[in-house]
Amino acid sequence: AEDGYELWLRYRPLAAPALAQLQTQARRIVLAAPDSPTLRAAVAELQRGVAGMAGRAPALRGSVAPGALLLALPGRAPAGVSVDWAALGPEGYVLRSLVLQGRRVTLIAASTDRGLLYGSFAWLRAAQTGADLSRLNERSVPKVGLRLLNHWDNLDRHVERGYAGASLWDWWRLPDIVDARYTDYARANASLGINGAVLNNVNAKADSLTAPYLAKAAALADVFRPWGVKVWLSARFSAPRELGGLKTSDPLDPAVRAWWQAKAAEIYRLIPDFGGFLVKANSEGQPGPQDYGRSHADGANMLAEALSAHGGVVMWRAFVYAPEAKDRAAQAFDDFKPLDGQFAPNVIVQVKNGPIDFQPREPFHPLFGAMPKTPLALELQITKEYLGFSTHLVHLGPLFEEVLKADTHHGTTVAGAVKAIAGVANIGTDRNWSGSQFDQANWYAFGRQAWDPDLAAADVAREWVAQTFTARPAARDAIVALMADSREAVVDYMTPLGLHHLMGTGHHYGPAPWVDNLERADWNPTYFHRASRSGIGFDRSARGSKAVAQYAPALARSWGDPRTTPPELLLWFHHLPWDHAMPSGRTLWAELVARYDRGVATVDSMARRWAALKPDIDPQRHAEVTAYLTVQAREARWWRDACIAYFQSVSGLPLPAGTRPPE
Ligand code: GCW
The missing domain is CATH 3.30.379.10 (Chitobiase/beta-hexosaminidase domain 2-like)
Incomplete structure (x- = not known):
């Protein structure tokens, strides 16, 4: 089949x-x-x-x-x-x-x-x-040495933000029962040059570091090893207290340091080529060094010391934001930039592609290029938490390309500024691994573009189509074009013009721009779009949060002024009146509506083009994709109509002339 x-x-x-x-x-x-x-x-x-x-x-x-x-x-x-x-x-x-x-x-x-x-x-x-x-x-020759998948897989096999079934890792049966699928997983990664996998969720349970789980991880490492895929683990910072019975997990406490050293030695006895730890600390409620008045550098360096004798690496995440911050987008930079030069050599600071959280479009994160003394990792999200899960056909190659090739104006592109690239995996127990046929292409694109960030996303997509659906040029190229269009489509029908985080609370599926009552202000969609009677957008310019100043001067200048900010990022950096004149000649309001409409129209055209490909594709996969596109076409309308109706209710403006009323 x-x-x-x-x-x-x-x-x-x-x-x-x-x-x-x-x-x-x-x-x-x-x-x-x-x-x-x-x-x-x-x-x-x-x-x-x-x-x-x-x-x-x-x-x-x-x-x-x-x-x-x-x-x-x-x-x-x-x-x-x-x-x-x-x-x-x-x-x-x-x-x-x-x-x-x-x-x-x-x-x-x-x-x-x-x-x-x-x-x-x-x-x-x-x-x-x-x-x-x-x-x-x-x-x-790969340009970036560490190319990793990050699995947000829990030990009970639930996958956080996973839309492709349960976790592949059958912890209950491991280490004795070794599913043949582990080998196919490693083969697939090796075919792309992915050379490491963090097995467990960054929201980590200390249990993953206990002897029984380490034996299970070692069994997976044995399967992956011939294929060049190293095993890594997410480490819970409070493990010394939770597992070791210590009174503290203070990174400067000698007993805590000794605990981690012994733990590292135990791991390397079982997994001699263990990659290292990935750590989410003092972020969204996770424990960390700040619980003891210590810095991120203190915490990371303590783990780095434990791993260094064995050649291991600490990937320390920079995804931090506190409820008090006046601009969530600015905090990671404010916290980490001053630590440049303070990290041990085997620490890599892992930074998400953008300063908020895996949105359909974000500017690149201002830390790239801004920490010259610290090796950085770029974290991309392959699973589509904010882009329609595995239901919507959204090809991420263009998104990856956009960030990898972005010029930081610190003398390098984003890809040139990093030592590692990590992708939050979209893999689970579904027969098709990724929840939908086209989501496989996102795993593929991640691996190939991490190996060679100079590749064009369209060329990578062409390879993938030729190997999966068809190598016949006309059909192949039609599918590639459809994939290329899909990224801008999702931006248009969800969050055009630099809008971000309008998704439904918690699950992040579907529109909810009206939500304004969450326990943390910086989780509310209204916090991000700031729409009012007078205008819309988050002012990060000198008049607002000033976050734009975190970029290199040339960028800070052009993105700090609405006249020189590309429309794609306009409302990311600026709060503007509804009648602000856009380069298209439309008002901002009319442009917003036009973009939502364009998103819906593109999805409709994707569905039509896919239908025309029926003779070229096997019936099973053709039907499967068709069914998903039907949902996507319906939900693109849901997004458009809900967002426009909501913004209208705030602005009090009529629909621009010529706009079709909602269906
Ligand atoms: O994208 C957000 C997700 C959380 C995730 C967090 C993070 C693993 O909503 O599910 O937690 O970011 O990246 O740490």
């Missing part, structure tokens, strides 16, 4: 002439490298892929012959192979068609087993996407 279980590793039979080409290019596999679990994984994957696409698996042979796939490490490569091995680093690879002693072969070369694994997946990707396998010449 075409249920999507195989993700982008489908390896369906190729048609002529691609079939003949693959058969000539993959007649045997030759290893110029010592045997290892990772190489066995690579060879098994190549055999599986070729068997699927060409009907016959190439055997592993000792000698080079025409049509060989030659996997080579430095010092083992046959004469005639010249590769700049050092430039490949620990993960890069080369794919090259070449003639070796008169035989045409394909070289997959890397400095490490893991590089060969990534190169093997790249070759399979080339085969699945219809590349000319006789003329390969590709060299790829």
Whole structure:
């Protein structure tokens, strides 16, 4: 059945002439490298892929012959192979068609087993996407060394903000029962170059650090290891008190430090390549160093000390906001920027892409580029907490691209300013892993764009479509276009023009711009949009919260003035009268309504274009996507009509001339 279980590793039979080409290019596999679990994984994957696409698996042979796939490490490569091995680093690879002693072969070369694994997946990707396998010449080196999934998975298998079933990790049956699905999970990640997974929720339970759970985590680590995926854990800061029976978890207390050191040693005995801890501290009620009057740096450094002897890393999250802050968007910068230079070398400060919380559109977070002495991680959300869950078709590649390539004006892009990229996973026990077919593309885009932030989202989407739905150019490109349009559509029908956080309380699904009575003011949609009789928007300019001054001077200047702020961010930074003149010639009010309408129209067009693709897609997946698009078209209207009606009730303005009344 075409249920999507195989993700982008489908390896369906190729048609002529691609079939003949693959058969000539993959007649045997030759290893110029010592045997290892990772190489066995690579060879098994190549055999599986070729068997699927060409009907016959190439055997592993000792000698080079025409049509060989030659996997080579430095010092083992046959004469005639010249590769700049050092430039490949620990993960890069080369794919090259070449003639070796008169035989045409394909070289997959890397400095490490893991590089060969990534190169093997790249070759399979080339085969699945219809590349000319006789003329390969590709060299790829990841630009960011740590590329992690963050699972917000609880130990009871509920996934916080998860819309794809339960947690994959069957804690009850582990460590003795090891589901084959864990291997498929690791394969999928390896195919994208994802090299780490934080198994448990950042809203962590101390239990995950107890001996029984560590044994379970170790069993997963054993499965993931050949595929180059390291296990990490979220650590609860109060664990010394909760588990160790200590009176305190004060990071400067010697007994607390000793507890964490012993805990780290225990973990590394079980998981020698353990990645490290991810920590959410003093954020949304989680315990942290501030409970003891200590700083984020004190807390992070104490854990870093415990991990450093083992080569481990602390990812310390910067997602903090207190009810007292006058602008929630400004707080992380205010708290963390002064700590620049105070963190231990194995601490990475993990910053969400934007200063609020994974909205359909945010400006990039002002900490990027602003903490030159501190390694930073970029945290993206693959699960679509604020973008219609797994029900709405929203492709995140363009959102990821926007933030990765954003110029911080501190001399680097956001991608250039980070040492790690983390994605909050959208994976669960659903047969299709991600809750919907198209949500698989968000996992895919995350991995590929984290590996190479310079990639264009559309190119990555094209690869994904070719490997999943169809490689036929016309249909493939129609799907890619639909995916590309989907991101701006959700911005338009939920939160256009820089509006943010208008979603229903708690669950964050559907519109609720009217909510103004939550226990914390900074959770209310009215806090964010500030609509009144006179205008709308959050003033973060010099006249308002001044948060715009957290950006580099050139940006602070242009975003500090409504005339030079792009319409996409206008109401993020400014509070403006309803009749403010927009570049389109419309008033702000008319522009807002036009954008909501445009969002609905785009979803309708996506549904029409998908319907026209029926002959190109298998019935099961075509019907599944159609059903979701029907919901999305209805809910885009719900968003538009509720928001416009609410803003009208506040502004007292009539609908702009020419606006269709709600259906
Ligand atoms: O996006 C918000 C979510 C919380 C989440 C928190 C965070 C894990 O609503 O569910 O908690 O952010 O990122 O810590």
